[in-house]
Amino acid sequence: MDQSLDQYIELAAKALDLPIEPDWLPAIKANLEVTLRLGKEVASLALPDAAEPACVFEA
Amino acid sequence: MNAWATSGEIAQAVRGGQASAVAIAEAALARIAERDGRINAFTAVTRERALAKAQALDAARARGEPLGALAGVPFAVKNLFDVAGLATLAGSKINREHAPATADATLIARLEAAGAVLVGALNMGEYAYDFTGENVHDGPSRNPHDTSRMTGGSSGGCGGAVAGGLVPIALGSDTNGSIRVPASLCGLFGLKPTYGRLSRARTFPFVASLDHLGPLARSTRDLALAYDAMQGHDADDPVCARRSIEPALPCLARGTAGLRIAVAGGYFKRGAFAQALQAVDRIAKALDTTHVVELPEAARARAAAYVITATEGAALHLDRLRTRADDFDPTVRDRLLAGAMLPASLAVQAHKFRRWYRDQVAKIFDRVDAILAPATPCTAPELGQKMLVLDGVAMPLRPNIGLYTQPISFIGLPVVAVPVPLGPLPIGVQIIAAPWREDVALRIAQALETAAVVQAPRPQQWKDA
Numbered sequence: 028m029d030q031s032l033d034q035y036i037e038l039a040a041k042a043l044d045l046p047i048e049p050d051w052l053p054a055i056k057a058n059l060e061v062t063l064r065l066g067k068e069v070a071s072l073a074l075p076d077a078a079e080p081a082c083v084f085e086a
Numbered sequence: 087m088n089a090w091a092t093s094g095e096i097a098q099a100v101r102g103g104q105a106s107a108v109a110i111a112e113a114a115l116a117r118i119a120e121r122d123g124r125i126n127a128f129t130a131v132t133r134e135r136a137l138a139k140a141q142a143l144d145a146a147r148a149r150g151e152p153l154g155a156l157a158g159v160p161f162a163v164k165n166l167f168d169v170a171g172l173a174t175l176a177g178s179k180i181n182r183e184h185a186p187a188t189a190d191a192t193l194i195a196r197l198e199a200a201g202a203v204l205v206g207a208l209n210m211g212e213y214a215y216d217f218t219g220e221n222v223h224d225g226p227s228r229n230p231h232d233t234s235r236m237t238g239g240s241s242g243g244c245g246g247a248v249a250g251g252l253v254p255i256a257l258g259s260d261t262n263g264s265i266r267v268p269a270s271l272c273g274l275f276g277l278k279p280t281y282g283r284l285s286r287a288r289t290f291p292f293v294a295s296l297d298h299l300g301p302l303a304r305s306t307r308d309l310a311l312a313y314d315a316m317q318g319h320d321a322d323d324p325v326c327a328r329r330s331i332e333p334a335l336p337c338l339a340r341g342t343a344g345l346r347i348a349v350a351g352g353y354f355k356r357g358a359f360a361q362a363l364q365a366v367d368r369i370a371k372a373l374d375t376t377h378v379v380e381l382p383e384a385a386r387a388r389a390a391a392y393v394i395t396a397t398e399g400a401a402l403h404l405d406r407l408r409t410r411a412d413d414f415d416p417t418v419r420d421r422l423l424a425g426a427m428l429p430a431s432l433a434v435q436a437h438k439f440r441r442w443y444r445d446q447v448a449k450i451f452d453r454v455d456a457i458l459a460p461a462t463p464c465t466a467p468e469l470g471q472k473m474l475v476l477d478g479v480a481m482p483l484r485p486n487i488g489l490y491t492q493p494i495s496f497i498g499l500p501v502v503a504v505p506v507p508l509g510p511l512p513i514g515v516q517i518i519a520a521p522w523r524e525d526v527a528l529r530i531a532q533a534l535e536t537a538a539v540v541q542a543p544r545p546q547q548w549k550d551a
Binding site: 035045068 | 295383385386388389390392393396404407408411416417419420421423424425426427428429431432433434435436437438439440441442444485
């Protein structure tokens with residue numbers, strides 16, 4: 028995972044045309060690891076296929 | 087009038103002719119000049135504008151015209167609000183190159199229509215991606231109760247300016263906790279209204295799905311005065327609800343009789359320092375409630391807010407990340423770059439979960455009217471502090487001060503943060519109500535304030551001034 032995330036960041040930066048300096052990588056990776064973990068936590072709750080996203084949200 | 091006069095007292099004195107609006111404005115400007123060097127709350131002071139507005143108020147009174155509910159009340163705004171004639175910084179270096187705003191944000195216009203007097207723009211964390219109040223471009227906002235400590239953010243200058251007695255009201259923004267966190271760490275009252283209640287027109291966005299605006303003040307009544315003046319639909323904000331104005335001020339004195347109040351358990355009890363739990367206990371005891379409710383999947387709600395924030399924030403700044411990456415605060419830049427690389431599927435899932443979670447929490451509000459929870463896990467940390475120990479685990483401080491605010495703003499619930507004056511530093515408690523029931527949270531806050539359970543403490547350095 029560790030090395031594959033390094034590769035992912037490198038490829039994503041290229042694909043998105045984001046200039047990244049080598050010394051920024053550890054912090055970007057740390058942030059990405061946390062956010063991916065939290066994203067997986069959200070995605071691990073099974074919701075029905077018909078569940079609607081709340082992109083335009085009304086409380 | 088001294089630095090600690092409330093908005094209500096100031097407006098009454100100006101309307102009654104016991105004080106002129108110009109004298110009030112000059113006193114506020116003098117306090118800013120005297121005190122701001124120690125707390126770094128202001129990034130711009132609108133002296134000429136303030137005096138012109140105050141002169142107009144005094145002239146209107148002299149002509150016998152009625153003055154508004156906030157006549158002569160000085161206020162300031164987080165520097166992501168458009169102020170005509172100023173570039174809207176949003177805490178950034180990059181936005182300094184923007185042309186000056188040509189019109190005020192809607193909420194500024196509404197406060198001024200009620201007679202309030204804008205005296206300046208306030209420091210904030212860069213692009214609002216912050217819970218600390220630190221800013222590498224303008225220097226950190228400093229906590230008036232201990233200037234070696236954080237105000238909390240991202241509305242850090244709001245916390246400092248109001249807690250320091252420079253203004254009685256400030257307007258901030260709250261995407262994940264940025265009103266409630268500085269309110270907690272600076273010992274203030276803060277209102278994050280229901281998502282869609284107050285217009286966000288002509289303010290610099292952060293996360294459109296989660297952005298709210300609202301006031302910070304030193305009393306519940308001042309929150310309600312400002313809130314009532316700012317309500318109402320605004321076609322310039324597509325999210326602003328088509329609801330009639332529902333004044334909160336007339337409801338404040340109704341007390342808590344008949345209200346069903348509970349304490350949030352589970353997630354909201356974990357990780358908190360003793361002071362945070364002590365503050366909630368003190369308020370629960372004063373309200374005579376032992377009822378505990380669990381918000382289902384609160385940790386997941388916080389995670390989903392985190393993901394939406396990362397992706398929408400990155401999308402907003404993508405072009406600036408490509409062309410101006412060196413001009414960001416590195417801490418903000420690296421979070422945004424990581425957000426740009428998240429798969430879209432995770433953001434969509436987070437938005438689906440948001441609707442599901444809203445429905446689950448709505449069921450709780452069938453049984454209770456308000457829920458109490460900590461606002462922050464701790465009192466104000468030292469400036470520069472990077473880590474926080476929660477439940478024995480060292481965690482990065484910057485994202486984790488909003489641990490208890492994120493699951494609430496994620497579904498747009500109205501919250502009043504109230505200050506519990508523990509020594510030596512204050513800490514806040516969230517009073518959370520059902521959607522569109524700001525009045526309930528404000529009623530409870532007022533009852534607690536009347537009973538002296540909550541109050542905005544005056545900083546020792548300016549206690550008698």
